[in-house]
Amino acid sequence: MSRTTLPAAALAAVLLLSGCFGGTTEASGDGAGSGDRVRLAMLQPPRSGLSPFSDDAFKLSRWSTAETLVTLDADGVAQPALATGFAQQGDPRTWRFELRDGVTFHDGTPFTVESVVTTLTAATKASPRPRILDGVELTVTPDPAAPADAVLVTTGDADPLVPQRLSSPQLSILAAAAYGADGVVDPIGHGTGPFRLVSADTTTARLDRYDGYWGGPAKAAGIDVSFVPDGTARAAALRTGTADVVEAVPVSQAALLDAAQIHEVPMPRTNTLYLNTEKGAFKDPAVRAAARAAVQRDPIVATVYEGRADVAAGLLGPALPWAAPARPQRTPAAPATVTGTPIVLATFTDRAELPEVAVQLQQQLEAAGFTVEQEIREYAQIEADALAGTFDAFILSRATVLDSGDPVAYMYSDFACDGSFNIAQLCDPAIDAALKAASAAAPGAQRQAAIMQAEKLILESDAAVPLLHERVIQGESGAFTAVERDSRERMLITSGTAPA
Template identity: 50%
Template sequence: MPHRRPRLLAALLLAPLLSACFASGGGEAQGGSADTAAGSRLRVALAFPPAENLSPYGADATILSRLGVTEGLTALDANGAAAPALAQSWRRQDEHTWLFTLREATFQDGTDVTAAAVAASLTHATRAKPAPAALSGVTVGVKAEGARTLRVSTGSSDPVLPLRLSSPSLAVLSAKAYAAKNGRVNPVGTGTGPFTLAEVEGSTSARLDRFDDYWGGRAQSAGIDARFIADGTARANALRTGQVDIAEAVPVAQAATLEAATRRETATTRTTSLLLNSAAGPFKDPKLRAAARAAVDPAALAHGVYENHADAGAGIYGPAVTWAAGKRTPPVGRAAAGAPHGASVTLATYDNRPELPEAAQVLKQQLEKAGFKVELVVREYSRLETDALAGRFDGVVLARNTLVDTGDPVAVLASDYTCKGGYNLARLCDRAVDEAVADAEGVGENGRRQDAAMAAEARILGTDAVVPLVHQRVITGVGTSVKGVLLDPYERVLVGTGTRR
């Protein structure tokens, strides 16, 4: 699941105050009634089966946050700013040190959330291999100071650390999660969210029960029965026939088959891009990358494949990142396009998001018209990711939420496009890009950081290792009896304490 995934989801989904930011149905999200005293169970269809055994450090972290299992020290509010979660407040002590004050909370196994427990959990995250995307290029140390105070230090100045700590991959788990001798981190019954993961049936389903001692208040639903349904048509059918109450990522082609009252369309920070392998194969040549970029017509994809439920790709950040368009500058250092001369390339994508195979088929035709020979590979995402990260394809069509990892616009650049990036599917390693991203990482003031991010974007686009295709809107299917679904532009949350039927 590219959240990392097309993947960056904390207490927004959990705290009643923050739930109101994204709840559908207005005040109904927090309203109760006599028949919800015990609460009915929610039936939810998710698009992405676990790809990493529900590891909290990678793509699966988003599954855990969307289902209300995990949360971090901070969350993102509706404006993308850091908001309290397990930490009720924080302050910057000096250039390298932040102090976080924890709220009183309990882990789902009954143990207390203490500074020592949080420090141990975050230290495990800093040692994970590969490193969570939110920690790309960052050295972090965590130490308890008393029962409720946490000292977080960074190797270099990190002005957006509270944003970074909102990442789903930096969720806090109890000591029990790390007890396995094989090193596997187990989120079953060890999170802090309103729903505890009780049982997982491989990549098929999961059962979650309400966690009655949740610090943010008792959830109105008794639990969640989650089904992992990779096929988008099947997800839409499950909603239409009443088998599920909520279906995420309804395909554009299926939207018209749902009643208008059951469709929710949300502008998101997700961009679908063509990532070209710049380290090996034909696209190691920047002239052939330029030829591929010139062959692509994003407007045709937005209109034809996405039926105008998306905007033509303008850059790494789309219209949902409201400040980006006004700060965008032309790409820097682009090579002139060369002639493909029948170069053979392998283009890969996944079918969890049903528009992607169709988009890849259109790209195949566009590239072949420009003189490439194209082989198309389509798999379920969990069967594609390892090969994609290893550079076994010449191009990958990926839907990527640009703010999911931290909410910081610079973080996705560091993880996806730098030499040491943990999710660098383009295998880009360019000195000028690394320097531009490093410059952006060092800027604290919000407006200046945005300017620096756009300067780095111009450098990245200039390599033609990434070709933005469309900026997506997400359609969520919601049963007419369901209240309080959280429609989040960052795609970190889906259900919370007020979600019920």
């Protein structure tokens, strides 16, 4: 499709990109000299004024303007960032974090113990609180033994995931001036990252290189951001050369772009068929096994997702690289013979692929002997019925790790007896015990093994039939190297992103 034949909304968005990114070389606002600036097209505009206590925090992280005490590696293990070291104290509820020297905020003020205390205390008092602190009682104080160099973080209950929690972009550390008396947090000019946020609104944002960055100056002069919700327009911006990096290219547009510009990143999101274990046809484990045996994943991936997804072997996919090697063998239940068994299969329209997945599954289940009736609505109008167990089967696209980078919270929510999102109505004491063991295990190999044991029991119950793991498609023009391709969508443009 040429630029002149774009739909009106898409054309308008491309023109906006062209206006925002009119120059290819600009001087840095911090005296770094001239250099190329990254032109970035993003999916969603800020929803909460770029408050770090909201999901807007992930934009601040992807722009490398706000930083956290720790980061996560590919396996979800906490690594040093603004904190150079951390360890649990003798009290299992208390962790000590040693802070990095020589860090300054973009407003010139120093990064100190008081900065950390101010940020984390403000987070605990925010309304609504950052999602990562749901159900967590947390206090932070200077370490009496080294009040200028370290903080103590104490939780109400022992929590082995405290470092992982503090890696959440929603707990990025900002300068004291960012926190207003009215509870509003202003990140502009108040981060510690390699790029200083200069301005932002609902259509654009500008960031300049910060020469005082503790890790050394960034290789790009800055970032010019445009928010382009229309997927066709984002793809067109890449195709017409008005953007260097594009978030979330739609599957339907990927084939229209140069294959060298398309990069598929596995997401920690699984498309799953949940079966109602409490009542109806799937109360019988053998009937659930018959449904599981009927599912053919490859045609769904090939047709609905045009091959741009990964066939599921479990609840956790390739976005968690440790999951597959740690997955134990399962013993599947024997399926019943099904003849005309009626079931109601439900899903929602908000994700365009799911109704198509429902059509494929209906055909597969009917071929196995079920009689299938579909129920499809908008998510806001169907969620309550799904959680109440109204349907026999429900197709859901579900994030499998939350802000801590750990899947236990998702598994507990969806499959524990008192799980808050238990669409399968599952209640199995053995599964609850496995989830409790995983929750208490220390991060690393021990926790991973416990998680996979819980996954094994859940899958052997046939309460959930994982179908596929989704990917996000990232577009890159090739004008810049070292653009991050992050399955957690925390990093994108970094200090290492450089003109090609």
